[in-house]
Amino acid sequence: MVNGLFLLVRSYKLKKLNVFYIGIAHIFIVLGFLGNLIFSLSLLFEEAFVSFGFFFVGLFTYTTFHKNREVSAKYILLLIIILLVIHYIFQIIFFINPGSIIHLISKIFDIISTFSVFGWMGFSSFFAYKRIKDENVKDWIKFRYKLISLSALILSVQAVPELFMRYDVEYGDPANLGTLIIFGFTLIFSLIFSIGFLIAWIFPKHIKKD
Amino acid sequence: MEIIKFLADKLANRIGMSPVAARGLIKLSIKDKFGPFKPIEQLTYGDLDLMIEESLKKRLEEIEIENLEEIIRYLKTELSENQSLITMGAV
Numbered sequence: 034m035v036n037g038l039f040l041l042v043r044s045y046k047l048k049k050l051n052v053f054y055i056g057i058a059h060i061f062i063v064l065g066f067l068g069n070l071i072f073s074l075s076l077l078f079e080e081a082f083v084s085f086g087f088f089f090v091g092l093f094t095y096t097t098f099h100k101n102r103e104v105s106a107k108y109i110l111l112l113i114i115i116l117l118v119i120h121y122i123f124q125i126i127f128f129i130n131p132g133s134i135i136h137l138i139s140k141i142f143d144i145i146s147t148f149s150v151f152g153w154m155g156f157s158s159f160f161a162y163k164r165i166k167d168e169n170v171k172d173w174i175k176f177r178y179k180l181i182s183l184s185a186l187i188l189s190v191q192a193v194p195e196l197f198m199r200y201d202v203e204y205g206d207p208a209n210l211g212t213l214i215i216f217g218f219t220l221i222f223s224l225i226f227s228i229g230f231l232i233a234w235i236f237p238k239h240i241k242k243d
Numbered sequence: 244m245e246i247i248k249f250l251a252d253k254l255a256n257r258i259g260m261s262p263v264a265a266r267g268l269i270k271l272s273i274k275d276k277f278g279p280f281k282p283i284e285q286l287t288y289g290d291l292d293l294m295i296e297e298s299l300k301k302r303l304e305e306i307e308i309e310n311l312e313e314i315i316r317y318l319k320t321e322l323s324e325n326q327s328l329i330t331m332g333a334v
Contacts (some may be wrong), residue, residue, distance in 0.1 A: 043334050048285045051330055097330045101288050102323040161327045169252050169262075174245055174332050234334060 034063045036231045043234075051096040054089045059230075061086035070205070080124045084117045087150045094150075098157040109153060116146035127200075136200030140192070147192040151226075155185035173241060177233045184229025191222040244283045245332025246291065246325070247273075253321050258308055272299040284333050288326050295319055 037059030044052035065082030068074040091113040099106030123139035162178035194215045195204075202209045205216035251266035260268070273283065275298035277290065286294075295318050303311055 040334070047333055049287075049330060049333070052334055098327045101292075101326055158327075161325070161331075164325060165249075165328065168249060170245060170249060170328070171332070174328070177331055178327075 034060065036227065036234060037063065039235060051093050054096065055093040058086045058089035058093060061089065075128070076204075077124060077128050080121055084121050087117055087146065088114060090150050090154060094154040094157050098161055109149070113146065113149050113153070116142060116149055120146050131200060133200045137196075140196045140198075144192045144196060148189045151185045151189035151191075155182045155189060158182035158185065171241075173236055177236070180229050180233040184226045184233070187229075188222055188226035191219055191226075194218040244286070244329075246322070246328040247283065249325060249328055250291075250295075250318055250322060254314070254318060257314055257317060258303075268302055269294075269299060272302055275302070286329070288322070288329060291322055291329070292319060295322065 037056050040052055040056030040059065044050070044056055061082045065079040065086065068082060069076055069079035091110050095106055095110045099109075120139060120142035123135060123142055127135045127139050158178050159182040162175060162182060165178070166175060198204070198212055198215050199209075202212045204212065206212050247269055248262075248266060251269050252262050254260070254269070255262040255265035258265075270283075272294050273281075273286065273290075276294045277286075295315060299318070300311065300315050303314065308314065
């Protein structure tokens with residue numbers, strides 16, 4: 034949330050729409066999780082906000098790394114939107130009529146869409162870093178590329194453990210050890226991403242001046 | 244702004260000018276195109292592309308740089324391929 038607000042303020046000051054996208058993405062994702070896990074506003078509420086957040090992450094990747102040079106990037110963005118919509122539809126079906134097959138299909142789409150969103154960001158940042166690593170670019174900027182790449186790639190596999198979760202057990206239920214372990218893994222992946230992303234964007238000014 | 248330093252290094256390397264002079268040339272071209280009050284941090288990809296295409300090209304023409312079209316194309320490609328520096332170096 035801190036990161037999201039910081040990026041929103043910076044986007045206003047710098048008049049950069051892509052920074053707004055990544056800021057609002059953070060806010061949406063956090064609100065989604067808070068809404069469901071703390072305020073019990075249902076899984077559909079969480080998935081809607083998280084899906085919008087993921088869409089904005091994709092939009093950030095597209096506008097920051099690809100917009101003016103690759104036509105194919107538009108199709109990747111389109112693919113991400115389609116995957117997120119399909120996943121959400123399966124979540125609605127699961128909400129109305131829970132079952133193991135729907136749960137499994139929904140989780141598979143969750144894994145593919147999460148990997149597409151964050152894998153795309155991670156690889157985009159990695160290849161952009163490779164292009165500038167031998168150039169006369171400040172070290173903190175190179176570090177930012179590496180950190181964004183690493184944390185996004187870690188988060189891209191965040192949904193995989195959820196595939197092994199039973200459909201009739203509540204996510205993170207302390208009474209079910211398996212679900213609790215899966216929840217723990219997801220939490221660790223998310224925390225690594227959040228901390229990595231926070232460090233990547235919030236550099237002290239004195240480091241930037243070096 | 245890192246992207247300006249980056250483009251200046253590329254230009255300097257291409258036309259045998261010092262990086263500092265090339266950076267000055269690019270900054271002057273930005274002022275030619277957008278006036279003195281537009282903050283450099285707020286320049287977008289489109290602004291920089293336009294600056295290369297118009298005001299920088301004009302200034303390079305004035306100092307009689309050879310292979311001008313090729314250099315402009317080269318700078319525009321470098322800007323396009325490394326556009327993420329506009330964000331990564333500014334936030």
